[in-house]
Amino acid sequence: MIRELIEKNRSYRKFHEDAEVTQETLRSLVNLARLSGCGMNMQSLRYMLVTERAEREKVYPNIRWAAFLKDWGGPKEGQRPSAFILMLKDKGRNSFVVQTDMGIACQSILLGAVEKGLGGCIIGALDKEKLIDAFGIKEDLELQYVIAIGKPDQSVILDEIDLGGDTKYWMDEDGNHHVPKIRLEDIIIKK
Numbered sequence: 001m002i003r004e005l006i007e008k009n010r011s012y013r014k015f016h017e018d019a020e021v022t023q024e025t026l027r028s029l030v031n032l033a034r035l036s037g038c039g040m041n042m043q044s045l046r047y048m049l050v051t052e053r054a055e056r057e058k059v060y061p062n063i064r065w066a067a068f069l070k071d072w073g074g075p076k077e078g079q080r081p082s083a084f085i086l087m088l089k090d091k092g093r094n095s096f097v098v099q100t101d102m103g104i105a106c107q108s109i110l111l112g113a114v115e116k117g118l119g120g121c122i123i124g125a126l127d128k129e130k131l132i133d134a135f136g137i138k139e140d141l142e143l144q145y146v147i148a149i150g151k152p153d154q155s156v157i158l159d160e161i162d163l164g165g166d167t168k169y170w171m172d173e174d175g176n177h178h179v180p181k182i183r184l185e186d187i188i189i190k191k
Ligand SMILES: Cc1cc2nc3c(=O)[nH]c(=O)nc-3n(C[C@H](O)[C@H](O)[C@H](O)COP(=O)(O)O)c2cc1C
Pocket: 009, 010, 011, 012, 013, 064, 065, 066, 067, 121, 122, 123, 124, 125, 126, 156, 169, 179
């Protein structure tokens, strides 16, 4: 079951925008992150939940989609995510493991989303200053990632590649998104 969830947990970038995601759903996803492990049990991550259309409009222009898809400018109206989770870090709680904490928290949130028939994408390429302004993020918090959440409207295909092969994702002529993954035998180092 975990394999199925992880296989389905792709980075989705096209959604059924009319399928609303509620605050309650986002709260339940953040709760999974809250219950996940973190370095020194420091719990330095905070979250803002965005579901209202007017607030979503403030996010759309300030996130950068799929750097490798040069001819694609991101999801068009109607296919944009219907919710976002802004992941913030309490600046007063500095732990050298916080990057790992964020990865674990993101994965917990996304696996929870997939279990609910949703999907998402972690977005690190942000216009941070604009988002900080738009959401009135206080000085003591640092914006780290935006996680897009919605009902996916995209098929994503995993392709096996050899070590040294091109790892760039790409879109075929039917609009299917392909993600190359290096073969298992190539990432396990022989002793
Ligand atoms: C830390 C991190 C930051 C990412 N930032 C972005 C981003 O800014 N924009 C985007 O479209 N995708 C982003 N992604 C998604 C990756 O491009 C995606 O995980 C990768 O292509 C592999 O696809 P998969 O998630 O379906 O396995 C990010 C993923 C991670 C883990």
